[in-house]
Amino acid sequence: MSLNRQDVEKIAHLARLSITVEELPVYVNSLSSIVSFVDELSRIQTGDVEPMAHPLEGQHQRLRADAVSESDNHDKYQTNAPSVAAGLYVVPRVIE
Amino acid sequence: MLHNLSIGELAERLSSRQISSVELTRHYLARIERFGAALNALISVTAESALADAAAADLRLARGERRPLLGIPLIHKDIFCTDGVKTSCGSRMLDNFIAPYDATVVTRLKEAGVVMLGKANMDEFAMGSSNETSYYGPVKNPWDTRKVPGGSSGGSAAAAAARLAPLTTGTDTGGSIRQPAALTGITGIKPTYGRVSRYGMIAFASSLDQAGVFARSAADAAPALQAMAGFDPRDSTSVDVPVPDYSAALKKPLTGLKVGILREFFEGLEARNAALIHDALKVFKDLGAQTQEVSLPHLPASVPTYYVVAPAECSSNLSRFDGVRYGYRCENPKDLLDLYKRSRGEGFGAEVKRRIMTGTYVLSAGYFDAYYLKAQKVRRLITDDFRAAFAQVDLLIGPTTPTPAFDIGAKIDDPVTMYLNDIYTIGANLAGLPGMSLPCGFIDGLPMGLQLMGPHFSEERLLSAAHGYQSATDWHTRAPKGYE
Numbered sequence: 001m002s003l004n005r006q007d008v009e010k011i012a013h014l015a016r017l018s019i020t021v022e023e024l025p026v027y028v029n030s031l032s033s034i035v036s037f038v039d040e041l042s043r044i045q046t047g048d049v050e051p052m053a054h055p056l057e058g059q060h061q062r063l064r065a066d067a068v069s070e071s072d073n074h075d076k077y078q079t080n081a082p083s084v085a086a087g088l089y090v091v092p093r094v095i096e
Numbered sequence: 097m098l099h100n101l102s103i104g105e106l107a108e109r110l111s112s113r114q115i116s117s118v119e120l121t122r123h124y125l126a127r128i129e130r131f132g133a134a135l136n137a138l139i140s141v142t143a144e145s146a147l148a149d150a151a152a153a154d155l156r157l158a159r160g161e162r163r164p165l166l167g168i169p170l171i172h173k174d175i176f177c178t179d180g181v182k183t184s185c186g187s188r189m190l191d192n193f194i195a196p197y198d199a200t201v202v203t204r205l206k207e208a209g210v211v212m213l214g215k216a217n218m219d220e221f222a223m224g225s226s227n228e229t230s231y232y233g234p235v236k237n238p239w240d241t242r243k244v245p246g247g248s249s250g251g252s253a254a255a256a257a258a259r260l261a262p263l264t265t266g267t268d269t270g271g272s273i274r275q276p277a278a279l280t281g282i283t284g285i286k287p288t289y290g291r292v293s294r295y296g297m298i299a300f301a302s303s304l305d306q307a308g309v310f311a312r313s314a315a316d317a318a319p320a321l322q323a324m325a326g327f328d329p330r331d332s333t334s335v336d337v338p339v340p341d342y343s344a345a346l347k348k349p350l351t352g353l354k355v356g357i358l359r360e361f362f363e364g365l366e367a368r369n370a371a372l373i374h375d376a377l378k379v380f381k382d383l384g385a386q387t388q389e390v391s392l393p394h395l396p397a398s399v400p401t402y403y404v405v406a407p408a409e410c411s412s413n414l415s416r417f418d419g420v421r422y423g424y425r426c427e428n429p430k431d432l433l434d435l436y437k438r439s440r441g442e443g444f445g446a447e448v449k450r451r452i453m454t455g456t457y458v459l460s461a462g463y464f465d466a467y468y469l470k471a472q473k474v475r476r477l478i479t480d481d482f483r484a485a486f487a488q489v490d491l492l493i494g495p496t497t498p499t500p501a502f503d504i505g506a507k508i509d510d511p512v513t514m515y516l517n518d519i520y521t522i523g524a525n526l527a528g529l530p531g532m533s534l535p536c537g538f539i540d541g542l543p544m545g546l547q548l549m550g551p552h553f554s555e556e557r558l559l560s561a562a563h564g565y566q567s568a569t570d571w572h573t574r575a576p577k578g579y580e
Contacts, residue, residue, distance in 0.1 A: 008453070015411060015456040016418075016433070017449055018441030026446075027453065030511050034454050037512045038400040041470050044477070051472035052479060054303050055289045055528025056335060056552070064329065076196045082425035089420050092431050 001039055002032035098123050099259035100575070103168060103316040106262065110157055110167045117157065117167030121150035121211050124169045128213060128260050131579065135236045137255040139174045140182050141214040149211040156209065164319035164343070166209030171261040173252045174215040175222055176202050176307075177296040185298045186218040186230040186248075189423045189443035199296025200328045201265060201307050208323035213261055217251030220445045221414065222272055222300045224248050225517040228508045229447040236504070237280060238576040239542055243501035246276030249310070253280040256310040258579045263320050264310045269300050270402050271496075271521025273308045274533035278496035278545020281535045283562065283572060284310045285317050288552045289528030290335035292321075293328030301409035302333070304402075304525040313572050314534070314562035318342040321555065337553055345556035346563040351384035353561065356489030359391045361520055369495050369544060372537040376546045376565065377493065383564050390489055392481035395523050397474050402522045403515055404458050404471035410448075411455025417443065450511060479527040486551040491561055495520055496533040496545030524549050532558045535571040543574070 003011075008027050012019045019027060074087065083090040098120060101109070109115045125143050132138050146169065153167035177183050177195035179202075184190045198206070206212075219229040227235040227250025235250040237243040238258040245254040249266030253276030256264045266273040268286035277284025285308045292307040299305060307324060311317040322343065327336040357377065362370055377387055419425040419439025426442050429435035444452070458467035485492060498519060507514045524531040529549050536546035546565075550558050566572050 003457075007457075011453045011457050011460070013437075014460060015449075015452050016415075016436040016440055017444070017452065018437040019449075020441075023446075027450065030450055031453060031457070033512050034403060034450070034515075035457070037515075038404050038458075038467060038471070040400045041397065041404070041474055042466070044394070044397055044470075044474050046470060046473035046477065049473040049476050051469050052476035053472060054333070055479070055526070056333070059290070059333070059335065062329075062332060073196060077421075080193055080196065080422035082419065082423075091420055092429050092435055094432055 001035050003028060003035060099127060099262070100580070102313065103164065103262055103311070103319060106168060107164055111162055113157070117150040117153040117211060118147060120167065121146050121169050121213070124213055124261055131258050132260060134241070135238060135254050135258060136233050137217055137235050137251045137258065137260060138171065138214045139184055139186070139217050139232050139251070142181060142212055146211050146213050153209050153211060163209050165205070165323055168210050168263065169213050169261050170205060170210040171213050171216050171252060171255050171264045172202060173218055173249050173264070173266050175218060175267055175298045176265060177298070178202055178212070178215065181215065183215070183298070184231070186220040186232060187444065187448070188231045189417050191231065191424065193422055197296060200293035200330060201297065201324050204323050210263070216249070216255055216264060219248035219250065220448050221298065222248040222267055222269055223410070223447050223451050225271070225275060225514055226507065227251065228504065229445055231445060234504050237501045238579055239281065239501065242503055243542065244279070244504050246279035246501065248272040250276050252310050253277055253282060253284070256280070256282045256312065257576060259575065262311065262316065265307065266310055267297060267305055267307050268525065269304045270406060270525050271518040273310065274496050274521050274531055274545065274547060275518065277310055277533040279501040279543065281543030281574060281576070282310055283313055283317055283532070283534050284308065285321060285532045285555070285558065286524065286530060287321065287325060287555055288530045290333050291530070291553065291555065292324045293331040293334050295328055295330040299413040301406040302413060303409060304406060313566050314559050315346055318346055318559050340556050342556060342559055345560050348560040349384065350380065350561060350564045353385040353491065354489040355380050355385045355387045356390040356485055356492045357387055358492050358494045359389050360395045361494035365495060366499065368539050369498070372544050373493065373495055373546060376536045379565055379568050380493070380561070383568060388489060390485045390492070392478070392485055392523070394474065394477040394481050398478055398522045398526055399515055399519055401471045401474045401478065401526060402518070403454070404467050405475060405526070407451040407455035408459050408468050409455070411452045411459065414448070414452055419443070447511070475526050478523060482523065482527045482529060490550065490557060492549040494547050496547040500539045500542035500544055520547060528552060530555050530558055532562055534562050534565060535574065537571060
């Protein structure tokens with residue numbers, strides 16, 4: 001199966017990635033070859049095999065007591081943020 | 097020379113005060129200064145904190161404290177968060193990121209007394225098999241600087257091979273420890289999924305990622321794995337299984353060990369590569385092991401299965417990079433959507449974007465069943481094949497890679513050809529199995545790797561088999577010319 005420009009533009013939008021005009025044909029080609037390659041899977045008989053999401057099945061999601069286990073590192077964590085004000089993350093205006 | 101001593105020998109000299117950790121650290125920092133830039137193996141060198149940590153280790157040694165890794169230098173792959181130190185994951189996205197906490201692997205190795213020399217170069221977000229996708233440029237293979245070192249842990253592998261540190265950490269999602277270990281002539285172990293905590297290890301594909309270590313021998317890798325392994329409540333997939341004494345396990349004789357020869361690995365295998373594996377099998381037989389052929393009929397489907405599952409998980413994991421909370425932000429975004437799209441479009445490199453888009457596609461409405469669900473079904477068939485094989489044999493043996501290290505630039509424009517490099521290593525990740533690569537000879541002057549795989553939590557068995565092989569051979573002692 002091969003993908004066209006519109007397919008790749010749609011995927012890039014879903015993935016929230018800007019793609020330049022120069023990059024677009026490169027991704028059309030390489031994503032098409034990857035999709036054709038993984039299309040090989042359709043030849044394998046899987047019938048009613050149960051899908052496997054995790055390599056160590058039988059492990060159960062652990063629960064812990066609902067108690068505070070982390071200290072407040074708000075300021076430290078925000079030192080990595082591109083833009084903050086009054087302890088909040090700043091983004092372009094969303095509501096006019 | 098100090099840099100050719102084993103971890104055991106170094107520990108002996110440190111504890112008898114023949115050398116200090118500060119001297120040892122200075123020795124390795126001098127080698128990094130001399131070779132690091134030409135190989136492009138490190139993203140950050142932390143000389144100042146390394147010398148402070150070494151001085152602290154010397155104090156502990158002077159007080160009589162004895163631990164196998166106390167005062168031993170190490171380089172971390174730049175995928176592990178290190179508190180207060182740049183943690184880039186090989187990406188422009190995180191070029192300005194100073195990790196606010198330590199990964200569990202980093203914490204545990206610190207507690208064991210290691211001295212961090214710096215952070216190793218890697219494929220961007222661990223996506224690559226050649227270390228060419230790094231924002232910081234390709235790493236060179238110390239055996240031939242025109243060649244790739246493998247990936248994604250290429251900087252860690254090149255650094256260990258060039259004796260820039262006796263130990264380096266890595267991660268393995270589809271072969272990212274074993275493949276570069278093979279291509280640089282060193283020993284690498286990828287433990288069972290869940291054996292080592294993933295907390296603070298920047299996520300690529302969460303059901304496949306696992307941390308491990310590079311060393312020059314199985315005996316050197318054992319104490320490092322010992323320090324890293326074990327249950328961590330901060331990783332929801334960490335497994336609460338006791339950690340055995342890996343160094344004690346090394347000495348276990350191989351008499352009666354049943355070694356499986358994977359039929360599918362030899363189909364189409366280059367004759368010189370096959371000859372090296374057969375030579376290695378002879379060594380195992382001489383050590384008392386028995387060999388038998390086994391078949392994993394679904395194994396050839398492992399590469400397409402992986403290149404659905406891994407990109408799907410990557411597209412989900414990497415959605416956290418939004419240009420808001422940390423990482424790269426584009427200039428002058430006109431609105432929130434533009435901020436997301438351009439921050440991600442400019443912050444990620446080509447291979448990462450390709451995988452995010454592949455993952456987005458296979459998870460999108462109308463394609464989910466045909467690709468993602470289908471791949472998860474095939475994943476089970478592959479895992480069942482391994483389970484059946486391990487009902488007959490204790491270990492599986494085969495090559496780690498189809499070829500020796502290839503030229504920088506040779507495969508980077510053809511993703512499917514690059515992906516096929518991982519054909520022998522991906523199966524273990526899909527099934528969550530431990531695997532190792534050991535040096536087993538040379539093709540055209542370049543090192544080749546022998547791969548061992550075992551059932552879940554059989555790291556002891558892998559290490560004892562590897563140690564037995566390395567006690568009978570000397571491939572692992574070879575150093576690239578100029579780095580002896």
